[in-house]
Structures are given as C-alpha cells and as structure tokens.
Amino acid sequence: MLTNPYLPMVGEVLENHPETPDIFTLRLRLKEPALANNYSFEPGQFNMLYMPGVGEVPISIVSDPDDKHIIDHTIRAVGRVTRVLQKLKVGDETGIRGPYGSSWPMAQIKKKDVLIITGGLGCAPVVSVINYIVKRRADFGRLVIMQGVKHSNDLIWKDQYQQWAALENTQVALAANQTTPAWNWSSGYVTDLFDEVCFDSANSIAMLCGPEIMMSATIRELLQRGMTEAQIWLTMERNMQCAIGHCGHCQHGSQFVCKDGPVFNYPVVREWFFREGF
Amino acid sequence: MLTTMLTKTLTKTLTKTYHAITKNDLQTLLDILNQSYQCVGPTVSEQTLKYSSISKLSQLPLGYIDQQRPGEYQLLHNTDSKDYFSITTGAQGVKPWLFKAQEKLWTVSKQDGRIQFNSQLTDEKPLAIMGLRSCDMAALKLQDQHFLQQQFQDPYYAGHRDNLFIIAVNCHRSTETCFCVSTGDGPEIKEAYDLLLTELEHDFIIQSGSSAGHEVLAILAQQVTLTAVTEQQALEKQQRLNAAAQQSRTLPDRPIAQLLAHRLNHQQWNNIAERCLSCGNCTMVCPSCFCHSEYDEPELDLQTSHHFRQWDSCFASEHSYIAGFHFRKETRQYYRQWLTHKFAFWHEQYGRSGCTGCGRCISWCPAAIDVTEELAILCQETSCHVD
Amino acid sequence: MDKPKIAIHKFASCDGCQLAFLNMGPELLELAAMVNIVHFVEAGMVAPQEEVDIAFIEGSISTEEDIERIKFIRKISRQVISLGACASSGGLQALRNLADGEQWLTELYPEPQYIQSLKNTHPLKKYIKVDFEVWGCPVNAGQIKQLISSLLLGAKPQQTRDRLCLECKRQQRVCTLVVKNRVVKHLVVKHLVVKQQETGQQACLGPITAAGCGALCPSVGRACYGCYGLADNPEPHALSMRLEGLGFIGREIAQKLLMIHSYEESLQKEAQQLSTKQRDIL
Numbered sequence: 001m002l003t004n005p006y007l008p009m010v011g012e013v014l015e016n017h018p019e020t021p022d023i024f025t026l027r028l029r030l031k032e033p034a035l036a037n038n039y040s041f042e043p044g045q046f047n048m049l050y051m052p053g054v055g056e057v058p059i060s061i062v063s064d065p066d067d068k069h070i071i072d073h074t075i076r077a078v079g080r081v082t083r084v085l086q087k088l089k090v091g092d093e094t095g096i097r098g099p100y101g102s103s104w105p106m107a108q109i110k111k112k113d114v115l116i117i118t119g120g121l122g123c124a125p126v127v128s129v130i131n132y133i134v135k136r137r138a139d140f141g142r143l144v145i146m147q148g149v150k151h152s153n154d155l156i157w158k159d160q161y162q163q164w165a166a167l168e169n170t171q172v173a174l175a176a177n178q179t180t181p182a183w184n185w186s187s188g189y190v191t192d193l194f195d196e197v198c199f200d201s202a203n204s205i206a207m208l209c210g211p212e213i214m215m216s217a218t219i220r221e222l223l224q225r226g227m228t229e230a231q232i233w234l235t236m237e238r239n240m241q242c243a244i245g246h247c248g249h250c251q252h253g254s255q256f257v258c259k260d261g262p263v264f265n266y267p268v269v270r271e272w273f274f275r276e277g278f
Numbered sequence: 279m280l281t282t283m284l285t286k287t288l289t290k291t292l293t294k295t296y297h298a299i300t301k302n303d304l305q306t307l308l309d310i311l312n313q314s315y316q317c318v319g320p321t322v323s324e325q326t327l328k329y330s331s332i333s334k335l336s337q338l339p340l341g342y343i344d345q346q347r348p349g350e351y352q353l354l355h356n357t358d359s360k361d362y363f364s365i366t367t368g369a370q371g372v373k374p375w376l377f378k379a380q381e382k383l384w385t386v387s388k389q390d391g392r393i394q395f396n397s398q399l400t401d402e403k404p405l406a407i408m409g410l411r412s413c414d415m416a417a418l419k420l421q422d423q424h425f426l427q428q429q430f431q432d433p434y435y436a437g438h439r440d441n442l443f444i445i446a447v448n449c450h451r452s453t454e455t456c457f458c459v460s461t462g463d464g465p466e467i468k469e470a471y472d473l474l475l476t477e478l479e480h481d482f483i484i485q486s487g488s489s490a491g492h493e494v495l496a497i498l499a500q501q502v503t504l505t506a507v508t509e510q511q512a513l514e515k516q517q518r519l520n521a522a523a524q525q526s527r528t529l530p531d532r533p534i535a536q537l538l539a540h541r542l543n544h545q546q547w548n549n550i551a552e553r554c555l556s557c558g559n560c561t562m563v564c565p566s567c568f569c570h571s572e573y574d575e576p577e578l579d580l581q582t583s584h585h586f587r588q589w590d591s592c593f594a595s596e597h598s599y600i601a602g603f604h605f606r607k608e609t610r611q612y613y614r615q616w617l618t619h620k621f622a623f624w625h626e627q628y629g630r631s632g633c634t635g636c637g638r639c640i641s642w643c644p645a646a647i648d649v650t651e652e653l654a655i656l657c658q659e660t661s662c663h664v665d
Numbered sequence: 666m667d668k669p670k671i672a673i674h675k676f677a678s679c680d681g682c683q684l685a686f687l688n689m690g691p692e693l694l695e696l697a698a699m700v701n702i703v704h705f706v707e708a709g710m711v712a713p714q715e716e717v718d719i720a721f722i723e724g725s726i727s728t729e730e731d732i733e734r735i736k737f738i739r740k741i742s743r744q745v746i747s748l749g750a751c752a753s754s755g756g757l758q759a760l761r762n763l764a765d766g767e768q769w770l771t772e773l774y775p776e777p778q779y780i781q782s783l784k785n786t787h788p789l790k791k792y793i794k795v796d797f798e799v800w801g802c803p804v805n806a807g808q809i810k811q812l813i814s815s816l817l818l819g820a821k822p823q824q825t826r827d828r829l830c831l832e833c834k835r836q837q838r839v840c841t842l843v844v845k846n847r848v849v850k851h852l853v854v855k856h857l858v859v860k861q862q863e864t865g866q867q868a869c870l871g872p873i874t875a876a877g878c879g880a881l882c883p884s885v886g887r888a889c890y891g892c893y894g895l896a897d898n899p900e901p902h903a904l905s906m907r908l909e910g911l912g913f914i915g916r917e918i919a920q921k922l923l924m925i926h927s928y929e930e931s932l933q934k935e936a937q938q939l940s941t942k943q944r945d946i947l
Contacts, residue, residue, distance in 0.1 A: 005430045006383050007397045052386045052393055053576035053583040054820045078601045080821045087819060093393045095386065239600050241572045244430035247590070248569035249597055251619055253539075254626035259429055275542065277611035324839040324886060349907075352845040352865065369839060379835040555830075555872035555900050555907070562834035573823070576814040578695040589835050594827050595897035609900060644830075644842035644872060645907045 005244050008050045008095030009035050013088045014070060019156045024086050025062070025074045028096055036069055042103030043128040044235060044263040048243050049073065049085060050095030057081040058240045058258070060125040061099060064132060071096070074124040100243040102263045104129050104207055105233060113142040113199045117218050119190050119210030123147070125235045125262070126209045127157070134167065141204075143170040144197050148190025148214065152176035152183040173197050191217050194225065201226040208234040216274040219266065232266035252278055296485035297495075297504035298511055301360065304482065305335040306501050307445075307473075308408075310494060315406035315443055318375070320365060325353055327368030329375070329407065338362040346453040346637065349646030363409060363477045366453045369642055371414035371565045372407055376438045377421060380588040383434065383572070387582045399433055404441035410471075411449050412464030413456075413636035417565030418444075419470060423628050424568050443490060446471035450518035455637030457527040457650055463634040465522035478514045483507055527637065527650045530657040535631070537657045538622040542614065546655045551610035553645045558591030560639035560649075561616060566632045569597070592616050621653065669718035669817070672704035673748075674738055676724025676731050677758055677786060681803035682749035683707045683723050689806040696810075699817060716741045719816060721799075725751040725758060727786040739793040746812070747788065747795050750802035754894060755788050755928035757802075762786065763927055788928060797822050800875055802892035802925050808877055825876075826897040829889055832876035838883045841867040842907075868908050868921055873899040892925045901935040915939035 015027035026049075030036035046060040057079065063072035077086040088094060106129070114133060116126050133140050145164055149155050155174065165172035173193040174185035186193060190210075206222050208215045215234050222232055238250035238257040250257035253272035255264070272278045299307075311317045312333050319332040322339045332338065341359040344366055345352045353365065384397045410418070425435035449456075449465045458464030467474055472491035476483040484504070486492045498504070507515075561567045571590040576583040590597060593612045598605035606612055624632035633649075640648045673683055686693060687708065696702075700719075704712045720742035726735055739745055750756040761769065762785040770777040789795050799808050815822040833840070845865030867888035871880075874889050875896040882889050895901075905918045919936035926932060 004384075004397050004399070004433045006433070007395055008384075008386075010393055010395070050386075051818075051820070052388060053574050053580060053814060053818045055574055056572065076601075080823070084818065084820045091391075093391065095393070095395065237600055238605070239596075239598060241570070241587075245428055246425065246430065246432055246568065247571065247587075248567075248592070249571070249590070251623070254623045256627075271539075277542075277606050277614060325844045326839050328837065349843055350845060350865065351840075351843050369834075370837060374837060379837065553903055553906070555903050556898055557828050557830035557872035559830050559834060559840060562831065575811070576818065578692060578699055578810060578814055578817075580699070580814065580817055589831070591831055594825075594831060596825055596827065607898075609898065609903075612898075642840055642843050644840055644869070645903060646910075 005097070006242065008048070008056075008097045011049075011071075011094050011096035013090055013092045013094065015090060016086075016088050019074065020154075022077045022086075023074065023156055024077065025072055026059075026085060026088065027063075028071045028073070028094070029069055030071075030096065031093065039071070039099075040068065041065055041071075041099035043106060043132050044103035044125055045099035045101050046125075046243070046262065047071065047073065047096050047098030048100070048240075049075075049081070050097070051081050051084045052095065054084050055081045056095070056097075056241070057085075058100075058243060060128070060235075060262075062124045062128045062131075064128070064135060074127065097243065101258055102261055104263050105205070105265075106132065109205045110139050111141055113144065113204040114140055115144045115146065115197075115199055115204055115206040115222075117146045117190060117206060117208050117210075119148045119214035119218075120150075123209045126207055129207060130164065134164065137167065137169075141169070142199055143167070144199050145170070145172045146174075146190055146193045146197060147172075148175045148177070148188075148193070148210075150177050152179040152185075171197055189217070190214060191221050194221050201231075204231060206232045208232065212236075212274040229267045229270060230265060234264060234266060234269075235262045236264060236269070237262065296483050296507055298478075298481045298507050299484050299498070299502055299504060300481055301362070302335070303498070303502040304338075304362070304475075307494070307498055308333060308335065310497050310501070311406045311408075311443065311445075314404070316403045317406045317408065319408035319445075320363070320368070322353060326351055327353075327365045329368070329370065329372075329409070332408070335362075339365050343451070344368075344453050346455045346641040347646075348455065348640050348648045349643050351641050360479060361450070361477055363447045363449075363475070364451060366449055366451065366456060367411060367413070367636055367638060369563045369638065371636070372410055372418055372442075372444075373421065373565050375405055375407060376418075376442070377425065377435055377568060377570075377589075378438070380586060381434055383585050383587055385582060385584050389581070397433075399437050402438075404443065405438065406443035406445065408445040408447070408475075410444055410446045411458075411636075412446075412467045413458045413461075413634040414565060415444075415446055415467050415470055416458075416461075416463035416634035417636065420566040420628060420630075420632060420634070421568065424566075443473075443494075444471045445473045445475060448474065448476040448515075448519060449522035450477055452522050452525045453637070453641075455527065455640040455648075456525050456635065457529065457637055458635035459523050459525050460528035460650075461631065461633055461635035466519050476515045476518065478511055478518065481511065483511060483515055527640075527648075529633075529635075529650060530654045532657045532659075534653060534657055535622040535625045538618050538653075541656055542618070544656055546652065547610045547614050549655075550613050550647060550652055551608065553647055554609050554613050555645050556593045556609045556612050557644060558593035559642050559644060560647075561591040561593060562589060563638040563642045564620075564632075565636060565638070566620070566634065567591075571596070592619070617649070617652070617656075668699065668701040670715070671700045671702045671719050671721070672713070672715065672717040672738075672742065673702070673707070673721045674704070674713070674723070674734075675706065676722065676735070676752070677727040678724030678749070678751045678756065679803075680707060680723070682752075682801070685748075685804045685806050685809055689810065692806070692810060696813065700813070714741070718743045719813075720745050721748045722746065722752050722789055723748045725755045725786045725788055726792055727758065727782050729781070729783065731783075732792055735789060735792055744796040744816070745789070745793060746797045746799060747790070748799050749804050750800065750892060750894065750925050752789050753795075753798045753800055754926045755786055757925060758786050759788075759926075759928045760923065763923070763933075797824070800894040801877055805878065807879070826895070827876045828896040829871040829874045829876045829878070829880060829883075829893065832878075833871055833880035833883045833889075836880050836884060838880050839886075840871075841869045841883055841886065841888045842871070842911075866911050868911070868913050868918065870904070870921065872904055873901050890921060890924055894926050895929055895931070899931065901931055902938075905935055905939055915942050
C-alpha cells in the first residue's frame with residue numbers, strides 16, 4: 001500500500017502570534033504522536049498548510065530543526081487561504097503536509113562567512129537560517145545580515161535585528177526606501193548596503209530571499225565583489241498546489257521549484273532566472 | 279507468480295510469436311476481457327472517436343475513418359470497409375482513464391472542533407483498454423514516468439494504472455496531422471502492451487507482450503483458432519505499417535530543444551499570439567500534459583469538505599499566480615511556456631521531448647495553429663530576432 | 666454566533682438568477698439552517714429595509730428609482746454581490762445602449778411618456794461598490810453554494826475566470842469549433858435570411874468565455890454564446906478572425922459577441938471593427 005503524499009496530517013495550533021496587522025506566526029504541532037516523532041525538516045523547507053473548506057498554501061518553516069515538536073510558520077495574510085489561517089486560535093486544528101523541497105546548504109557552509117540578504121517583508125525562509133547560525137555560532141564565520149524594506153514601518157522583528165547586531169562577529173545592515181525620522185538605519189535599496197558591510201568574498205556563502213528583481217540586482221553586486229555564482233544560494237517562489245512535483249505550476253526551466261527548490265544554488269537556475277514569463 | 283527474470287524471458291519469447299485470428303474472433307476476446315475487466319474501446323460519439331465501455335464488436339467504429347486537419351476533425355463512413363480500427367485518434371487516448379480530468383483526493387470532516395482526513399482511493403474493477411496507438415503508448419510511458427517514477431508516487435494515478443490491461447493497435451493509416459514517425463514513436467508499437475493487434479483486410483494479427491497478455495491469449499486459444507501467420511499476412515502487415523508511416527508532417531530536423539530555449543524573444547511568438555486564443559485546448563488534448571490544480575468543495579454545513587484535483591493548463595491565467603502577481607500575463611508567454619516546456623525543458627526532466635507526434639494539438643486547436651509549422655519557423659537556420 | 670442575514674433583491678431582470686436559489690432543492694433547506702434569509706420576494710420573505718450581512722442583487726439599473734434603491738441597499742448591506750449577467754454587466758437589456766432607445770420607445774409604445782427610464786442601463790458597479798460578482802445568465806445553484814460556503818468560512822470566494830474550454834474538455838466534450846457536424850448556417854443580411862448553407866464548425870464563444878456553467882451548451886453539441894462573461898485574458902479579435910476564416914460573416918460574429926455582454930468594451934470594440942468591415946462588403 002502506497003503512502004498518500006496528497007493527504008494532510010492534522011496539526012494543532014499552539015500559538016498564533018501577530019507580528020504586524022497582516023503578518024503572523026503560526027506555531028503548530030502534529031496531533032498524531034507517531035507522526036510528530038517522525039517529522040524532521042531542514043532550514044529552507046516548507047509545509048503545505050490547509051484550511052478546511054478553503055484550500056492549501058505553501059509556507060516556509062521558520063523554527064529550529066532541533067525543536068522537533070513545534071513547527072513555526074511566519075505568514076503574510078495576503079491570499080484567500082492565508083487570511084483565514086490568520087484567524088486560527090490556540091487549540092484549533094488544521095491540515096499540514098510536509099516538509100517539502102530543498103534546504104539551505106547548512107552542512108556545506110561550516111566555518112564560512114554567511115551573508116543573508118533579503119528584500120521585502122519578513123523573509124521568513126532565511127530567518128530559520130539566522131536563528132540556526134546564532135544558536136550554533138562557533139560553527140560559522142562572520143554573519144552579515146542585510147535587509148531591505150520598502151518602508152521603514154514594514155520591518156518586522158525590529159528588536160531581533162538589534163539583538164543579532166549585538167552578537168559577536170555579526171553585522172546587521174538595514175535599508176528602507178521610504179523612512180520615518182525614527183529610522184536609524186540606512187535609506188535606499190538593499191544593494192546600497194554593500195559599501196557598509198565587510199566579508200571575505202573568497203570564503204563566503206550568500207543566501208538570498210526576496211523579489212526576483214531584488215535578488216537579481218544583488219547577484220550582480222555579489223559577482224562584482226568577487227564572489228562566484230556557486231557561492232550564491234537563493235530561494236524562489238512559484239504557484240504550488242501539490243508540492244511534490246506533480247501539478248506542474250512551479251515548473252521553471254528544467255526545474256520544479258517545489259521539489260528541486262525552493263532553495264537553489266544560483267548556477268542551477270541562472271539561465272531562466274528573472275526572465276520575463278518564467 | 280513468476281519471478282521478474284522469468285517474466286522478462288517469457289515476455290521476450292511471446293512477443294516473437296504471433297498469430298492470426300479472424301475479425302469476428304475479436305468478439306470472443308471482448309467476452310473474455312469483460313469477465314475480469316471493465317473493457318473500454320473506441321466508439322463513435324459526438325462525431326468523433328471516444329473511448330467508452332464496449333462489450334459488442336458492433337460498438338467499434340467499423341468502416342469509419344477520420345479526416346483531421348489543423349482545427350478540423352471529421353469522421354467519414356465507408357460502408358464497404360471491413361476495418362474496425364481505421365480512425366487514428368479521437369481527442370483523448372488513455373490519459374483520462376488514469377490521470378482523471380477531475381478526481382476527489384480526500385474528504386475532511388469536522389466534529390467538535392476535531393478534524394479528520396479520509397483519502398478516497400478507490401478499489402475499482404481493473405481497466406482493459408483496446409485501441410491505443412503508438413503515440414498513445416509513448417505518451418502513457420511519459421505519464422508513468424511523471425506520476426510513478428519520480429521522488430513521489432501518485433497513489434491515485436497508480437490506483438488506476440495498476441492492472442491496466444492494454445490491447446494496443448498498430449495504425450494502418452495516418453491522418454494529415456500525424457507525425458509520430460518524426461518523433462520516433464511510431465507507427466509500429468514495440469513495447470508496453472499486453473496484447474497487440476494489427477488489423478489486416480480480413481484478419482487480425484495478435485501478439486502478446488506480457489504474462490497477463492499471454493494468459494488472455496491462452497484462454498482465447500481455447501475458444502477460437504489461433505492460426506500461424508502466413509507469409510501473405512506478414513507481407514500485408516508490413517504494407518499496412520508502411521502506409522501508416524506515410525506522413526507529411528515532421529518536426530524540424532534541428533536541435534529543437536537548444537534552439538527553442540535560446541529563442542525566447544523570437545518574433546514568431548508574437549505572430550502566434552495574434553492567432554492563439556489562449557483556450558488551452560492543446561494542453562487538454564495533449565496525452566502527456568500533466569498540470570492540475572486542487573480545490574475544495576465544502577458542504578453547506580461547513581462540517582465536511584471534499585478536496586478535488588482537476589486538469590489545469592499553462593494557458594490559464596491563474597497557473598502562474600502567487601499572492602497578487604502573475605509570472606505570465608499574456609498569450610505570447612502562455613504559448614511559449616507550453617512549447618518550451620514540451621519541446622525543450624522536458625528533455626532535462628524526463629530524458630526526451632514531451633511530444634509523441636499524435637497531432638491532437640493541431641487538429642483540436644480551434645485557431646488551427648500547427649505546432650510543426652511554428653517549430654519550423656522558430657527553429658529556422660538563419661533566424662532573426664534571436665536573443 | 667448569530668446566523669448571517671441575507672437579502673435577495675431584484676432590479677431589471679428576468680428572475681432567472683433568483684431561481685438558482687430555489688433550484689438548490691434540498692440544499693436550500695441546508696442553507697436556511699446556516700443563514701437567515703430576511704428578504705426574498707420570490708420565496709415570500711419581504712423586508713427590503715432590513716440591514717443584512719450579504720445582499721444578492723439581480724438585475725441592472727434602468728431607472729432613477731433604481732439608482733436610489735441600489736444606493737440604499739449598499740448602505741444597509743455589509744457585502745453586496747451581483748448575481749448574474751444583468752447585475753454584473755448590464756445583461757441582454759444593455760443592448761439598447763447601443764441603439765436609439767428613445768426611438769424604440771416611440772415605435773413600441775402608444776404613450777411613451779409614461780415610461781421613465783435612464784437613457785442607458787448599467788451594471789451595479791457603475792453606481793456602488795460591488796464586493797463579488799457572480800456571472801452567468803442565469804447563474805446556477807453550484808456557484809451560489811460555493812460562494813456562500815466561502816463567505817461562511819470567512820474566506821474570499823474563488824474568483825477564477827478560467828475559460829469555458831477547460832471546463833468543456835475536462836468533461837470530455839468535443840470542441841464545436843473543430844468538429845464538422847453539418848449544422849445549417851443561416852446567412853443573415855440586413856435582418857433577412859438570404860441563404861442557407863451547410864458548414865462544418867460552429868461559432869463557439871467558449872474560448873473567450875468564463876467557465877462556471879458546466880459547459881452546458883457544448884455538452885449538447887451546441888456552441889457557447891458567452892453568457893458567463895469574459896474569461897481572463899480574452900482574445901476576441903483572434904476568435905473573430907478565426908470565425909471569419911471559417912466563413913462566418915462579420916455582422917453575424919458581431920451580434921454573437923454582443924448578445925449577452927454588450928457592455929464589455931473589448932467586445933464593443935471588436936464588434937465595431939467587424940461591422941465597419943461589413944459595411945465595405947455589403
């Protein structure tokens with residue numbers, strides 16, 4: 001008898017924490033103990049969350065892979081399903097399938113400088129990486145966190161950035177396109193931050209998350225600063241319905257983003273990346 | 279139960295032995311199959327060929343032939359003809375029987391705040407399908423590869439595919455839109471069937487290609503006379519296959535995959551977009567297209583919801599939609615997505631092109647767009663407007 | 666939680682869309698258990714002034730009184746949903762917008778001064794904010810069920826505008842634009858049937874029309890006439906070019922395009938081009 005990869009498991013809401021009016025972090029636990037014990041994931045992977053009667057949606061996992069029994073998802077309530085997920089209360093049950101997709105190359109990057117470069121709101125897929133590194137600080141080299149937001153008010157986890165900035169051998173650089181007087185970081189785009197940060201380009205790995213236009217501009221900067229394409233990793237977003245490489249929506253060149261990605265080494269997707277219509 | 283090795287050896291010897299049966303003997307074969315299978319085959323319905331349940335020889339399209347041209351499908355009837363299998367293809371082959379156009383995946387029910395998921399894997403009578411052609415057989419292999427031989431197996435497809443009994447039929451003619459010779463998939467069927475029929479003027483040549491096929495053939499042999507194939511019959515078979523190989527359409531004899539992937543800004547995409555309706559019919563009739571979307575149908579009491587999947591198309595605007603953004607917005611991009619996936623990227627994903635030359639996308643295109651013509655222009659030797 | 670209150674209002678229309686509620690059959694009882702239907706004249710509930718959570722509106726806006734009434738309904742309804750072609754795009758009666766309505770009145774009625782209608786008839790969205798549109802002429806019970814259950818679940822209703830072709834092919838229907846099935850074609854010139862000829866394919870509007878009807882017409886071998894409104898990314902020009910190629914004359918195609926949703930600008934534009942061409946021919 002085949003296991004059915006289309007069938008969700010039952011997840012219980014442990015916490016639904018609002019980050020901003022439209023961003024929230026949903027903490028789930030698998031209801032069935034046997035399933036919960038078997039569940040393991042790597043930073044960068046995602047789950048399909050399901051609201052009964054409404055539908056399924058891919059959401060990346062932001063919690064630490066060692067915390068086996070809690071699974072955190074930071075979600076922006078913008079779509080049909082996510083707006084309903086936002087209303088979940090502690091103790092509610094919902095559907096969850098996963099984890100799916102590729103993960104950040106955590107094992108390969110030990111002792112290296114890590115650049116985390118993100119654009120847009122939140123960028124949940126890399127928060128798990130930051131937390132992962134912070135928790136295992138000695139295993140990695142310099143940690144550089146660069147984040148660009150449209151408006152300074154959009155930045156979530158403000159305190160957390162301050163805490164990260166205070167860590168040893170860690171640099172945080174933030175930029176906002178539109179700012180309020182209270183903003184004490186830079187103004188401009190995330191790519192304007194390269195003059196502020198320092199890292200050893202020969203011994204670094206860059207991890208990118210954000211709109212493709214922002215990642216594309218960032219890649220140009222990184223290459224100009226002596227990094228090779230192979231040192232660049234990024235996470236992509238596409239329509240995903242099945243998450244197991246069957247439904248075809250996320251086909252991007254010769255990849256299916258859901259199962260070959262969402263985390264890619266840049267050379268794998270370079271040819272079709274940020275091409276109009278792909 | 280035979281071991282795999284033994285099955286393979288046996289299959290090999292069986293494919294080499296073939297027999298002749300009379301046309302009426304096909305009724306006996308249908309009777310045998312209907313005992314343990316739900317037997318479907320080609321019938322004439324809605325002025326075309328459709329696969330539906332068959333138990334009587336008279337349900338087969340005796341004397342009908344199809345005339346297919348770009349954007350045109352017509353059946354003609356010749357009352358003098360003794361051929362049952364002269365229609366090459368209808369709009370669909372075996373795909374809707376395995377990868378269903380609409381299928382319930384599971385049901386979720388709620389009671390006192392607790393929810394429960396129940397999958398809808400059905401235990402139906404195995405299917406025997408009669409009449410698949412070389413293009414259909416090649417496409418079946420592609421669908422198997424996609425749904426069964428990747429990282430995840432699709433239990434719904436597998437459920438319908440398990441114990442599928444295939445009576446394939448060699449084509450003895452081609453229609454104007456056929457180009458299986460050019461894709462290397464026809465006209466002769468060489469593998470993956472349980473039984474293979476070649477229709478001659480007065481008889482069928484029948485051969486088995488699997489242990490299941492051999493078993494059915496053995497039962498058939500008890501009820502009708504399986505005669506040795508005469509030299510005359512073997513010659514006729516060859517002549518008929520040769521006739522089917524006469525096809526006017528071909529794919530350009532150029533490295534299509536590499537050329538397409540690097541001609542994303544070719545002027546011809548715009549030219550196609552002026553004619554293309556973005557209706558997605560090409561993807562709906564394509565025997566290898568696998569895109570599908572999922573959706574819920576909640577009961578009004580909100581305690582139960584049924585989760586379905588259905589065929590989707592890269593021509594649908596929602597196909598590339600996420601959170602307020604469409605990666606593809608216009609017909610030029612939709613058509614290019616379809617063609618580049620099928621003829622270029624498919625190679626890296628599945629080791630070959632996704633086209634088996636059935637010509638359905640040509641005949642069933644309501645705007646009469648001919649994929650072979652478009653590819654010829656897109657892959658021309660000296661091509662301007664190349665990026 | 667209190668059951669959401671629902672009202673069903675009627676403007677210029679044929680009542681067919683309201684019937685979709687009654688056509689729900691036993692499910693209407695299930696619906697009644699989930700919601701409180703306070704105003705639905707066709708079913709005997711009359712309370713047009715009552716504040717409601719969801720107002721379904723059938724029909725287009727054709728008189729001054731209609732404008733006042735629809736604005737009032739908007740004020741007392743948390744969500745307004747247009748039900749069917751008339752409410753969503755003016756419907757059949759919007760055809761008069763393309764003609765001289767005044768002249769029609771004087772030709773048809775002995776005492777036209779008693780008729781006080783707007784010069785043109787309009788969909789609701791011209792006057793008020795519409796939260797969701799349900800398309801169709803008429804809409805069907807399945808659409809209503811899907812929409813209400815989404816709203817009850819607190820979710821935005823599905824608003825996909827996929828083409829009819831996809832729905833049609835999923836049901837293994839045969840493309841009426843492709844299969845030659847010897848329909849008799851009426852060649853109309855200046856309102857007169859001048860010639861009949863046998864042709865193959867039918868002039869199906871499926872490729873530009875939104876799904877939702879269950880491919881009703883193609884399932885009985887008939888061409889779609891577009892009653893569910895335009896699909897996403899419609900290509901009316903490519904379709905009319907193809908239909909001309911199949912031998913249909915421009916006037917015929919233009920009439921077909923405009924029949925139910927003449928309010929759509931892209932259809933008006935295409936019909937305009939076709940009739941300009943037609944003038945050259947005749």
